[in-house]
Amino acid sequence: MRSAIWLPLFDQLADPRTVARLAADAEEYGWHGFFVWDHVRWRAPVRAVADPWVTLSAAAMVTETLRLGPMITPLARRRPVKVARETASLDVLSGGRLTLGVGVGDDRFGAEYSATGEQGDDKARAAMLDEALAILTAAWTGEPVHHRGAHYTVDDVTFLPRPVQRPGVPVWVAGFPGRQRPMRRAARHDGYFPVNLEHPDQLAEAAATIAELRGPGPYDIAVELAPGTDPRPYAAAGATWWLTAFDPASVTVDEVHGVLRAGPLD
Numbered sequence: 001m002r003s004a005i006w007l008p009l010f011d012q013l014a015d016p017r018t019v020a021r022l023a024a025d026a027e028e029y030g031w032h033g034f035f036v037w038d039h040v041r042w043r044a045p046v047r048a049v050a051d052p053w054v055t056l057s058a059a060a061m062v063t064e065t066l067r068l069g070p071m072i073t074p075l076a077r078r079r080p081v082k083v084a085r086e087t088a089s090l091d092v093l094s095g096g097r098l099t100l101g102v103g104v105g106d107d108r109f110g111a112e113y114s115a116t117g118e119q120g121d122d123k124a125r126a127a128m129l130d131e132a133l134a135i136l137t138a139a140w141t142g143e144p145v146h147h148r149g150a151h152y153t154v155d156d157v158t159f160l161p162r163p164v165q166r167p168g169v170p171v172w173v174a175g176f177p178g179r180q181r182p183m184r185r186a187a188r189h190d191g192y193f194p195v196n197l198e199h200p201d202q203l204a205e206a207a208a209t210i211a212e213l214r215g216p217g218p219y220d221i222a223v224e225l226a227p228g229t230d231p232r233p234y235a236a237a238g239a240t241w242w243l244t245a246f247d248p249a250s251v252t253v254d255e256v257h258g259v260l261r262a263g264p265l266d
Contacts (some may be wrong), residue, residue, distance in 0.1 A: 003264030004033030023059035046195030074105025076125035084139035092121030096164030103174035117224035187213035191220035
C-alpha cells in the first residue's frame with residue numbers, strides 16, 4: 001500500500017507557497033503521493049481557501065517523484081474544456097505524475113452549489129460528471145473532439161499538448177460505499193475512492209463488485225485513514241493507497257509536519 005498526504009487547502013494551508021514546501025518535505029520523507037481538496041468555500045470556522053490547480057502547480061515545481069492531484073474535483077462545477085487544458089498542462093509540468101480524482105460533490109459542507117448558482121440536483125450533476133469524463137477522455141487523445149450532449153458542446157476542438165501519460169491522466173472516481181452507480185463509473189476508469197468508509201468489510205465488498213465489473217488488470221483503490229490507524233485490514237480488503245485524514249476545521253502546518261516526519265507506511 002502506498003502512502004499519500006491529503007490536505008484541505010484551508011486557513012493555514014491556503015497559501016500555495018506553504019503547501020509547496022510541505023510537498024517538498026513529503027518527497028524528502030519518502031511519501032508516494034500528495035493530494036489536495038478542491039473547494040471554493042467551506043463552512044465556518046474555515047475562512048481562507050486556496051485554489052487546487054495553482055497549488056498543485058507549485059507543488060509540481062518543487063518535487064520530482066510524488067504523484068499529485070486534486071482529490072476530488074466535482075466536475076459538474078467546472079467546465080470540462082478548461083479541465084482538459086489544466087490536466088494536460090499539469091501532467092506535462094509534473095512529468096506525468098497527475099492523478100485526477102473526480103466525484104459528484106456535495107452541497108452540505110460549504111453550500112458551494114446553492115451559494116453560487118451551480119446545479120443542485122445530484123442526478124443532474126452525476127450526468128454532467130459522466131459527460132465531462134467522456135470529453136476529457138477524448139481530449140487527452142490529442143485528436144479533434146466532437147461532442148454534443150445534454151450539458152456540454154465541444155465542436156471540433158483539439159487539445160494539445162497531450163498529457164505525458166498514455167492513454168491519458170489516470171482517473172479515480174469517488175463515491176459512497178454501497179452505491180452502485182459510482183462503483184460502475186469507477187470500474188470504467190482507473191481507481192476508486194470510497195468516501196466516509198467505516199469498516200474494511202465495506203471496502204472488500206466494493207472491491208469485489210468493481211473487480212467483477214472491470215475484470216483483471218491494474219487498478220487503484222484509495223482509502224482515507226487517520227494517522228495511527230492500522231492499515232493492514234484495508235490492504236487485505238484491496239486498498240492500494242492510504243490517504244491521510246486531517247480535520248479541515250483545525251488542521252495546522254505543524255500537524256502536517258508531524259505526520260510527514262513520522263513517514264509513510266512501511
